[in-house]
Amino acid sequence: MRSLSEDLAEDERTLALVEGLLGEERIGYICTGDRNNVPHITPVFFAYIPHLHEILFVTDRTSKKIRNIIDNPHVSFTVDIRHLEDPFKNEGVMINGTAMISDVITDVDDLPGTLRGPYRTYIERFDRIVKRGKRMDRSILVRIIMAKAAYWMGTDFHPITFEHSLYYGDFA
Amino acid sequence: MPSETARDDHNICRQQEEEGEFEHKWVYESIAERLPLLSHLPRRYNVLAQLILMELIGIALGRYFDLEIRTVLFGSIVILTTILWSILALELGPIIRDFKPSRSLSESLILKRYRKRLFSPRHLEMAPGVVIFVLSFAYLNNWMPWETSLLVTWFGDQANPVVLFLVYLLHWDVSYRMGLGIWVTSVSLVRSIMFRIELGWRRKLEYTPLHDLNGLRNIDSKFFLFGLFSLLLIPVFITDTLLTSFLLLYSLYIVCVSFLSLHLIGGIPWLPPDIHSLVEEGMFAHVGTADDRRMPHVTPVAYVFDGHSVYFQTSVGSKKVRNIQQNPRIAFLIDVRDPDDVMKNKAVLITGRARIFGWRDVLPNMIKLFRVWALFHDKYPEYVQEYITGRRRLPEAWQLTPLIRRVPIEVIPETMVFWQEARHIALPV
DSSP states (O other): OOOHHHHHHHHHHHHHHHHHHHHHOOEEEEEEEOTTOOEEEEEEEOEEEGGGTEEEEEEETTSHHHHHHHHOOEEEEEEEEOOSSOGGGOEEEEEEEEEEEEEEOSOGGGSOHHHHHHHHHHHHHTHHHHHHHOOGGGEEEEEEEEEEEEEEETTEEEEEEOTTOOOOOOOO | OOOHHHHHHHHHHHHHHHTTTTOOOOHHHHHHHHSTTGGGSOHHHHHHHHHHHHHHHHHHHHHHTTOOHHHHHHHHHHHHHHHHHHHHHHHHHHHHHTOOOOSSHHHHHHHHHHHHHHTOTTOTTHHHHHHHHHHHHHHHTTOSSSOOOHHHHHHOSSOOHHHHHHHHHHHHHHHHHHHHHHHHHHHHHHHHHHHHHHHTTOOTTOOOOHHHHHHHHHHHHHHHHHHHHHGGGHHHHTTOHHHHHHHHHHHHHHHHHHHHHHHHHHTSOSSOHHHHHHHHHOOEEEEEEEOTTOOEEEEEEEEEEOSSOEEEEEETTSHHHHHHHHOOEEEEEEEEOOSSOGGGOEEEEEEEEEEEOOGGGTTTTHHHHHHHHHHHHHHOHHHHHHHHHTGGGSOGGGSOOBTTTEEEEEEEEEEEEEEETTEEEEEEO
């Protein structure tokens, strides 16, 4: 049986791995569920806000995922790096959490102070995509508040629970 | 996306449907709808009432004209066979008329021509029936070089004209339905051949939805019954070698043509070329499930595609399996990323139901499961090798022990969304 300090050290290591991957990768897969409990997945360009343990992305307010989030804010989010030849090198993070949506973004200053910086970072990072792919007058900001995360590399699997989380189901 | 012209042509097809161009019915369908009193009954009871009525008339005539029990029994067999064919005709007609135009103009036109031939306003479906009736009438009345004594065997030397009239009426019923069988199976074979020829001309997002392809398969598989039901008539004609041979040949023709048509239509991909190549090209997918507390769950998986369905394997004790057991709804996303231009990323999301293949499903699906297993070995040889050589490193749940540790799961599609150049296109399945 491991001691509390060993558990904390393990959580810190897992958090570092989770944050490392979320910081490097740009495309994640969000899974939402509609009122009939039918799952829906879409790839999104995202940014990670380390100090808030939140994931942030901008999307069209008329999209299916937004309609689903309004019905059911529980979401699952996965980021993974695939290795074509060796399954033991596949790496990924899966997050369970709650999604929150903002109003249509007309001005960055309308956002809460803590989000202005991350939002600007997101826009800078995905400037070309945001301008080409999205109509800004219909764009809204989605934040995923992380409740649980799991990092895997091959067959090694490390779950972690965040302090502010409410109970959010099991992972594996 | 279909071009403007193609879209216009689709609209024309739809308009024609709305205007009732495909509303023509087979002669028998029209008669069944107009039968006094019976036409008010639901279809099922209408046919049952016809059967009872015809049987009662047959038995009454048998008693009145003192016919042999064997003759009455033969008459009953013929009536029953005719009614079985009628049920088929009444069931298949509306299904075929309900087909919607596909998203491929050429395939829409094939379906349109198919329906036009089947439900021709000139009632071409009667032609084979008329030929069968005329030839068999001539044969039964000894107007041909080959003679028969069937009528004498059934009714003696002096058959009553009323009985003979009713016998010929039934004779026409049988001939018409046999002819209808020949007509529908032959026209369906032509349709399937045309589909296969046109397949090479599909472009981008042109396709016929799975729902309609399954409908065509369903119809073709029922056409077998036209042939099988005809075998019921063999005891009636067993004393006549020529008619018995004709029945066997008829049955063989229907079964072979239906099988060929079914085989051809079964090989048609239900995905448009752009999505088909994406699904074949893709190496990994993301599978989304949700438990009964509405908690979504998404993980990457390796998958294979057999031309019709996508399959992935997972551990028996995984969260995915537990979720699917609680709620079989599933989302399956396959995407291909362009490393140089994210705007060239492509993805397809298939939502539907998941089917877990457990122990009980092995025997009835042995061929399918073996094919899936072989596809995994072909697509992921390095993975399979790593799993074998690195077995000791694997946790139990990951070990490649089919059905004990890992189960195959099939995604049965219901909806489909395709992303291309940051645009999403919803396509019917």
